[in-house]
Amino acid sequence: MNTDELRARLAKYDVPGPRYTSYPTVPYWEDTPLERQWLERVGAALGGSARADHGAALYVHVPFCRALCTFCGCNTRVTRTHAIVGPYVQAVLAEYALYRERLGVAQPEVGEVHLGGGTPTFLDEAELEELIGGLLSASRLRSDAVLSVEVDPRVTTLGQLTLLAAHGFRRISLGVQDFDPKVQNIVNRVQSVAQVQAVSEQARAAGFTSVNFDLIYGLPLQTPASIEGTMDAVCRLRPDRIALYGYAHVPWIKPGQRRFTDSDVPEGAAKRALYELGRERLEQAGYREIGLDHFALPSDSLWQAAEGGSLHRNFMGYTDRYTLPLLGLGVSAIGDSGDGYVQNEKDLQQYHERLARHELPIHRGHLLDGEDLVLRGHVLRLMTRMETNWSGPGYTPFLDDIGARLAEFAADGLVELRPDGCRVTAAGRGFLRNICMAFDARLARRSPERALFSRTA
Numbered sequence: 001m002n003t004d005e006l007r008a009r010l011a012k013y014d015v016p017g018p019r020y021t022s023y024p025t026v027p028y029w030e031d032t033p034l035e036r037q038w039l040e041r042v043g044a045a046l047g048g049s050a051r052a053d054h055g056a057a058l059y060v061h062v063p064f065c066r067a068l069c070t071f072c073g074c075n076t077r078v079t080r081t082h083a084i085v086g087p088y089v090q091a092v093l094a095e096y097a098l099y100r101e102r103l104g105v106a107q108p109e110v111g112e113v114h115l116g117g118g119t120p121t122f123l124d125e126a127e128l129e130e131l132i133g134g135l136l137s138a139s140r141l142r143s144d145a146v147l148s149v150e151v152d153p154r155v156t157t158l159g160q161l162t163l164l165a166a167h168g169f170r171r172i173s174l175g176v177q178d179f180d181p182k183v184q185n186i187v188n189r190v191q192s193v194a195q196v197q198a199v200s201e202q203a204r205a206a207g208f209t210s211v212n213f214d215l216i217y218g219l220p221l222q223t224p225a226s227i228e229g230t231m232d233a234v235c236r237l238r239p240d241r242i243a244l245y246g247y248a249h250v251p252w253i254k255p256g257q258r259r260f261t262d263s264d265v266p267e268g269a270a271k272r273a274l275y276e277l278g279r280e281r282l283e284q285a286g287y288r289e290i291g292l293d294h295f296a297l298p299s300d301s302l303w304q305a306a307e308g309g310s311l312h313r314n315f316m317g318y319t320d321r322y323t324l325p326l327l328g329l330g331v332s333a334i335g336d337s338g339d340g341y342v343q344n345e346k347d348l349q350q351y352h353e354r355l356a357r358h359e360l361p362i363h364r365g366h367l368l369d370g371e372d373l374v375l376r377g378h379v380l381r382l383m384t385r386m387e388t389n390w391s392g393p394g395y396t397p398f399l400d401d402i403g404a405r406l407a408e409f410a411a412d413g414l415v416e417l418r419p420d421g422c423r424v425t426a427a428g429r430g431f432l433r434n435i436c437m438a439f440d441a442r443l444a445r446r447s448p449e450r451a452l453f454s455r456t457a
């Protein structure tokens, strides 16, 4: 695609749109389950689902960060004190105990544990030990379980890495974002290549076998030259996986993003050019593009899952297996039973108060109806396999005019249409969010009355 073609496409398709880490997307959840209904769905997924051979997945949200990176869109609590950490760890363990008691399962079989945030390595070694030891002693961990953690290299020590590895953690994701000093300064995220290199090497020496870097394109002051510099350093350090996220600029939701001027933020064709450049550099270095915004070396299990058809996408991004149920523990954490979602209280105080009353701290959620389940399947297949088929079990009446909805994408060479299915072309990959929007019945029926989503470019 030449530059003029790209500009014309972006003029048409650069619109606010979801990233589809779930379907329906969170703003369209409307049928919040009662605690009893949620437990029934989780219990059914634990007991009899086709995917029960993986056991359950636990996601633990650790919201704490030492300082705010002003681009950040995550649910964080900036603090320097550790006084709130001990009670928080106890609350997360109490939440897990409540699930086990109400499900009548003393030690659930667990196939995946993910510590995310915020910054899990804000916790010191004793606090990490209490959290992980507490979770694992209450679980039957499968021998093939996958344990992963997100870390901020600026606050991660060899002691913490050794402790995590001793508990079986093998996957680690480092927040890198960008290596350019001007960009780092304006987003209040200053860290050196040496710091990132040291944590990567220490992690590998401790026993981690898959190292991921999170990078962002579209940050304020980024230029093609700054992306070149960042990619040079990234390719030298050679992580196994890379997430190259599009910067989600939502200052009306995240006031921290007002600390830089909008005119410093690359948009439209300029932003997309940064991604294209990053992709080119990574592919030259031997990485393969996966789904939306992700890359992996062919030796990594994420690429093997993409090849083998087991790639899955959920609230944590892409994973190499589809484990159900997903129990989300901690403030703002999201759970998935396969046919329902819940999100916990987003306010720390309220999270504690609900648990003190012996209630599951569910803030909102959604029970999927028949149409949701079919459409969720299409969005997932598009996001993970770049194709889908709407005959037989893939059919729901909303899809009667899917050919018309996709006609413009087909005319622009972004999808190949068949009578009962479609495939995303190489040119269409960059418009994957837009293509998924054609399958989003809830978005089609009610366009948001206020700004909800970042732009798709």
Ligand SMILES: C[S@@+](CC[C@H](N)C(=O)[O-])C[C@H]1O[C@@H](n2cnc3c(N)ncnc32)[C@H](O)[C@@H]1O
Pocket (backbone or CB within 6 Å): 065, 071, 072, 073, 074, 116, 117, 118, 119, 150, 151, 152, 153, 174, 175, 176, 177, 214, 215, 216, 245, 246, 247, 248, 249
């Ligand atoms: C929980 S953080 C990672 C761990 C750790 N807190 C850190 O920053 O090193 C998750 C990732 O989300 C990404 N992220 C955060 N805010 C974003 C935004 N507004 N747009 C795109 N990606 C964002 C960043 O790449 C970040 O590394």
Ligand code: SF4
Pocket (backbone or CB within 6 Å): 064, 065, 066, 067, 068, 069, 072, 073, 074, 076, 117, 118, 119, 152, 175
């Ligand atoms: S990017 Fe990471 S360290 Fe920075 S504020 Fe967000 S969660 Fe915290």
